Amino acid sequence: xxxxxxxxxxxxxxxxxxxxxxxxxxxCRFLNKEFFEPFVVFPSDGPMKHALDNMGVKTIISPIEWFxxxxxxGSAERKEQFYYNKFLITLNERTKKLSEIIKGHNINIVxxxxxxxxxxxxxxxxxxxxxxxxxxxxxxxxxxxxPIRMVYSFIEDFSERIVAVSNSVKEFISKYTSExxxxxxxxxxxxxxxxxxxxxxxxxxxxxxxxxxxxxIVSLIGRVYAVxxxxxxxxxxxxxxxxxxxxVFLIIGPIGDQELLNMMKKKIDNHxxxxxxxxxxxxxxxxxxxxxxxxxxxxxxxxxxPYIVLESMASSKPVxxxxxxGPEEVVLDGETGxxxxxxxxxxxxxxxxxxxxxxxxxITMGQAGKEYILNKFSANNYAKKFENIYANIINxxxxxxxxxxxxxxxxxxxxxxxxxxxxxxxxxxxxxxxIKNFNSHFKGNMxxxxxxxxxxxx
Numbered sequence: 001x002x003x004x005x006x007x008x009x010x011x012x013x014x015x016x017x018x019x020x021x022x023x024x025x026x027x028c029r030f031l032n033k034e035f036f037e038p039f040v041v042f043p044s045d046g047p048m049k050h051a052l053d054n055m056g057v058k059t060i061i062s063p064i065e066w067f068x069x070x071x072x073x074g075s076a077e078r079k080e081q082f083y084y085n086k087f088l089i090t091l092n093e094r095t096k097k098l099s100e101i102i103k104g105h106n107i108n109i110v111x112x113x114x115x116x117x118x119x120x121x122x123x124x125x126x127x128x129x130x131x132x133x134x135x136x137x138x139x140x141x142x143x144x145x146x147p148i149r150m151v152y153s154f155i156e157d158f159s160e161r162i163v164a165v166s167n168s169v170k171e172f173i174s175k176y177t178s179e180x181x182x183x184x185x186x187x188x189x190x191x192x193x194x195x196x197x198x199x200x201x202x203x204x205x206x207x208x209x210x211x212x213x214x215x216x217i218v219s220l221i222g223r224v225y226a227v228x229x230x231x232x233x234x235x236x237x238x239x240x241x242x243x244x245x246x247x248v249f250l251i252i253g254p255i256g257d258q259e260l261l262n263m264m265k266k267k268i269d270n271h272x273x274x275x276x277x278x279x280x281x282x283x284x285x286x287x288x289x290x291x292x293x294x295x296x297x298x299x300x301x302x303x304x305x306p307y308i309v310l311e312s313m314a315s316s317k318p319v320x321x322x323x324x325x326g327p328e329e330v331v332l333d334g335e336t337g338x339x340x341x342x343x344x345x346x347x348x349x350x351x352x353x354x355x356x357x358x359x360x361x362x363i364t365m366g367q368a369g370k371e372y373i374l375n376k377f378s379a380n381n382y383a384k385k386f387e388n389i390y391a392n393i394i395n396x397x398x399x400x401x402x403x404x405x406x407x408x409x410x411x412x413x414x415x416x417x418x419x420x421x422x423x424x425x426x427x428x429x430x431x432x433x434x435i436k437n438f439n440s441h442f443k444g445n446m447x448x449x450x451x452x453x454x455x456x457x458x
Contacts, residue, residue: 005037006394009107011098011120013066015046016254017284018223019307020136023165023188024048024113028057030191030383036390039105041098041120047284060101063094067118091119098123109390115139115151121158130160130397132389137165137304138172138325152176160393163386165305168325184389187329188307189382190373195287195314203285205250205292211275212248216356218295219250221286221308224279225257229299229322234264235345236299237277240352247276247356252289254282290315294362295355300324301342310377313369318362320351330377336369 008031010024025048028038038057042049043064052059065087098119102110110124113134124131133155139148152173155162162183164170174180206212218237222228230251237249255261261279268277283289286308290296296312298321305326312319313330319337321327322344333339338351355362375381 005033005035006108006390007037007039007106008390009102009105009110009120010038010040011064011110011112011114011117012040012042012048013064013114013116015042015044015048017047017282019188020113021048022307022311023136025051025055026189026191026379027383027386028052029055030189030379032383032387036387039101039107041101058105062097062101063090064117064119065090065094066116091122095119095122095126099127102127102129108394115155118154121155125158130393131158132161132163132393133159134163135165135169135173135304138169138302149176156182160397161389163389166326166329168329169304172325184385186382186385186389187377188305188310189379190310190314190377191379192314192374195290195311203283203288205280205289209248209278209280212292215246215248216295217248217250217293218297218352218356219252219289219293220297220299221252221289221312222298222300222306223253223256224251224261226260227301229301229324229342230260230264232322232343232345232348233297233299234267234277236297236349236352238267238271238273239345239349240356241271241273241276243353244356245276247352249277250293251277251279252281252283252286255279286311287315290317293317294359295320295352297348297352298322298324298327299348300327303327305329310373313366313373316363316366316370318355318365318369320348320355322348330373332368332372336365336372 010028012021012024015021024040028040031038039060040049040052040057041060041062041064044061049059049061067087101107102123107127107129110120110129110131111134112120112131113136115133115135115137121131121133135155139151153176155173156177156179159182162173162177164173164183164185165188167185170183170185173183177183205217218240220228220230220233224230233249233251240247241249265274265279268274290312293315294317296308296317296319298306298309298319300306300322301324303324303326309319309321309327309330313336319327319331321331321337321339322342323339324342328339331337331339338354340347340351355365
């Protein structure tokens with residue numbers, strides 16, 4: 001039986017509570033349910049899954065692995081070649097499970113809302129349905145271990161459309177693709193009701209941090225990774241605090257890089273500023289936190305289109321951002337905040353001082369920011385643009401059963417062969433480790449030393 005609604009299968013790389021997750025929650029909430037029905041796949045349980053469950057959106061947990069493990073994650077496992085062996089060994093099985101989900105729920109389009117997951121695109125190709133790749137950031141040379149051109153060629157070949165979250169991301173992708181007409185730009189949209197509800201007053205930063213009272217509160221909000229410019233933010237905070245003692249700097253977000261956190265805390269302690277520069281960790285009510293904050297900073301080295309910038313402006317907060325990509329397309333320099341060069345703690349600290357020295361300026365810029373995004377970045381417009389892409393693809397997609405059989409056999413055979421090869425490589429790696437361990441143990445043996453002496457004499 002043909003579905004009365006178009007069914008969209010959205011693939012997520014996680015079920016956390018970051019900007020990408022919030023953007024998709026907003027999309028699911030504002031899609032026209034008369035014509036579209038979203039299904040969302042996660043690799044595990046988490047806050048985003050719970051939020052969608054509460055909205056009545058169908059959610060599914062299925063095995064998923066990153067095919068572009070970022071270098072900056074700081075995980076030893078992701079820095080070893082055997083990560084790819086692990087990825088390839090189970091790729092065939094993971095892809096088959098997604099294919100079963102597609103067939104079982106009569107899915108019309110697969111929407112991969114992450115650059116890091118490949119099996120959604122492969123499963124779409126196998127089942128003969130169109131695929132959209134929704135890219136939220138830039139896959140740069142220092143991001144992962146795979147060659148950039150290979151990654152974007154795969155994305156291009158396995159997608160009917162590529163959606164970039166900003167012109168900055170589109171321009172970057174265009175350097176490595178030949179079919180530039182495939183790329184659309186859809187800015188993230190904001191659900192303004194989240195910032196006008198009673199939920200804003202259910203929690204308060206002042207309750208957890210009494211030291212914030214009577215202080216100007218500056219905050220960077222995001223997961224603690226090097227790419228977020230945590231080092232530059234801390235350095236600029238130190239410079240500001242050397243001149244003013246009525247400011248407190250917060251870093252709100254889960255810890256992604258423990259080593260980086262330890263380095264920053266050591267630096268903060270060395271300056272006796274642990275009560276002025278505070279890592280709060282994860283907080284589940286960002287609109288409420290923004291209600292208490294005076295100024296938001298984005299210090300990133302690279303960004304696609306950070307959702308927190310929109311959330312901050314929706315909360316009438318001025319934003320200071322580095323010129324790191326997407327923020328340059330929403331922050332109006334000198335009107336809704338300031339734009340500064342990436343990696344420049346001096347320039348950033350001067351911009352922060354300019355704000356906290358003039359409370360009227362902060363209020364005026366914050367109000368201007370909210371007015372600016374009310375129309376241009378509304379959730380309704382955001383969802384409508386995706387609806388248009390979905391509808392156009394469904395109406396124009398050409399499916400060839402003969403071509404599909406050839407593709408399906410080729411892909412499944414390739415996946416099986418790659419998995420078997422990865423198993424063999426993984427086994428060889430274990431043997432190499434055993435040999436290295438034996439060699440290390442043998443060199444420490446007294447008989448090895450005696451043998452070396454004998455050989456030297458001869």
